[in-house]
Amino acid sequence: MALAGVRVIELAGLAPAPFCGMILADFGASVIRVDRTKMAMNIDTQARGKRSVAINLKTAAGVSLLKKLCVQSDVVLEPYRKGVMEKLGLGPQELLKENPRLIYARLTGYGQNGPLALAAGHDINYLAISGLLSRLGRSTEKPYAPLNLVADFAGGGLSCALGIVLALLERTKSGKGQIVDASMVEGAAYVGSFVWKSHRIGMWNNPRGQNMLDSGAPFYDTYQTSDGKYMAVGAIESQFYKELLKGLELDSAELPEQMSFNDWPKLRHIFTERFASKTLAEWTRIFEGTDACVTPVLSFEEVSSHPHNQQRGSFIKDQSGEESPRPAPVLDRTPAEPCLKADPMVGEHTVEVLEEYGLKAEQIEQLLATGVVESHATKTKL
Numbered sequence: 290m291a292l293a294g295v296r297v298i299e300l301a302g303l304a305p306a307p308f309c310g311m312i313l314a315d316f317g318a319s320v321i322r323v324d325r326t327k328m329a330m331n332i333d334t335q336a337r338g339k340r341s342v343a344i345n346l347k348t349a350a351g352v353s354l355l356k357k358l359c360v361q362s363d364v365v366l367e368p369y370r371k372g373v374m375e376k377l378g379l380g381p382q383e384l385l386k387e388n389p390r391l392i393y394a395r396l397t398g399y400g401q402n403g404p405l406a407l408a409a410g411h412d413i414n415y416l417a418i419s420g421l422l423s424r425l426g427r428s429t430e431k432p433y434a435p436l437n438l439v440a441d442f443a444g445g446g447l448s449c450a451l452g453i454v455l456a457l458l459e460r461t462k463s464g465k466g467q468i469v470d471a472s473m474v475e476g477a478a479y480v481g482s483f484v485w486k487s488h489r490i491g492m493w494n495n496p497r498g499q500n501m502l503d504s505g506a507p508f509y510d511t512y513q514t515s516d517g518k519y520m521a522v523g524a525i526e527s528q529f530y531k532e533l534l535k536g537l538e539l540d541s542a543e544l545p546e547q548m549s550f551n552d553w554p555k556l557r558h559i560f561t562e563r564f565a566s567k568t569l570a571e572w573t574r575i576f577e578g579t580d581a582c583v584t585p586v587l588s589f590e591e592v593s594s595h596p597h598n599q600q601r602g603s604f605i606k607d608q609s610g611e612e613s614p615r616p617a618p619v620l621d622r623t624p625a626e627p628c629l630k631a632d633p634m635v636g637e638h639t640v641e642v643l644e645e646y647g648l649k650a651e652q653i654e655q656l657l658a659t660g661v662v663e664s665h666a667t668k669t670k671l
């Protein structure tokens with residue numbers, strides 16, 4: 290796998306850093322999640338392929354242990370509020386001094402400086418400060434955050450994984466590590482570059498929800514079918530729009546022009562009525578094999594059995610039967626091989642990992658006995 294041999298220490302976080310760690314693990318890195326001790330349960334739902342050690346960082350021995358793990362690794366990924374790692378004596382200055390090849394990734398909402406750097410926040414706040422939230426939502430409604438996908442995952446976890454991989458690539462030339470300052474505000478804004486940079490061609494001249502791609506255009510929207518399901522329509526280009534009209538059995542001569550903004554409400558009304566006249570299965574059959582850019586809106590339960598997804602194996606099942614998307618993109622020679630085992634319990638690999646990082650049995654026993662680390666492996670052998 291592409292990242293085989295890369296050792297990552299991920300400090301347990303809420304959602305974006307766990308996703309970043311999972312991407313690295315999917316593509317072959319050895320990812321060790323550092324959990325707190327005395328955790329009732331594991332709240333990391335993005336734990337595929339990781340191992341867990343539980344360390345109490347409120348002890349000097351815990352801090353020095355984590356330092357030992359970090360300086361023997363390639364990447365440390367930390368999801369805390371600015372200053373937390375420094376307070377623990379585990380800031381980049383300290384760790385890079387001991388391991389100059391270390392990639393020190395800091396995944397925060399607001400980045401490492403600026404007036405908001407110390408503020409708590411979540412996806413919706415980062416999206417708001419990026420400017421993107423003001424553009425998301427339907428015309429007569431308030432701004433709407435599309436789950437926590439944009440800042441937490443696209444602008445956060447995924448961007449941070451890119452930063453780490455770029456830093457690893459650069460290290461092959463310079464031999465040096467570096468700090469990756471991944472701010473979810475900036476990551477989300479960067480993901481939104483198209484919106485920024487297509488202003489000049491008039492893509493966003495109208496208020497929110499009244500532009501071509503923000504649910505303003507009738508040919509780029511969803512429509513309810515007679516059985517209460519939905520079809521997605523993305524017939525932008527004129528040749529594809531013609532196919533849409535053909536499938537809907539509408540005559541273009543009797544309709545307003547596709548790009549006549551003032552007529553969009555009228556066109557939407559016609560499309561709405563037409564889609565409401567048949568079931569999802571009927572519309573799917575009508576548009577299948579055409580270039581109309583019309584597809585059924587599938588539920589999570591339906592995606593893996595869709596013939597396209599099925600043929601490509603786009604969804605995988607782990608040993609417990611849980612289904613999830615397979616890692617993307619697909620690399621031809623060195624594809625990801627996602628782990629299908631159950632997610633690690635907190636502290637499941639404490640002993641195994643500490644042995645791997647060179648601690649002796651007596652040292653591990655001492656750490657366990659003093660509660661600096663916890664092990665929840667079913668079969669712990671020292």
Ligand SMILES: C[C@H](CCC[C@@H](C)[C@H]1CC[C@H]2[C@@H]3[C@H](O)C[C@@H]4C[C@H](O)CC[C@]4(C)[C@H]3C[C@H](O)[C@]12C)C(=O)SCCNC(=O)CCNC(=O)[C@H](O)C(C)(C)COP(=O)(O)OP(=O)(O)OC[C@H]1O[C@@H](n2cnc3c(N)ncnc32)[C@H](O)[C@@H]1OP(=O)(O)O
Nearest residue numbers: 303324325332345346347368369370397398409410411412
């Ligand atoms: C919208 C998303 C968030 C969605 C997440 C949800 C899925 C989950 C959120 C709440 C969860 C539920 C809840 O926990 C209650 C239940 C618990 C149960 O166990 C499970 C079920 C629950 C219902 C549970 C279910 C789900 O998991 C939830 C619903 C987001 O937007 S996520 C993005 C958030 N933002 C960031 O990540 C940006 C960077 N981080 C930050 O800004 C801050 O970390 C943050 C997120 C604001 C939190 O601030 P906080 O004050 O809590 O922490 P920090 O200032 O960062 O300091 C960390 C302190 O912890 C110490 N520490 C760290 N590791 C250890 C250790 N191993 N041992 C000891 N101590 C440790 C560290 O030293 C810091 O201590 P100090 O404060 O003393 O410096």
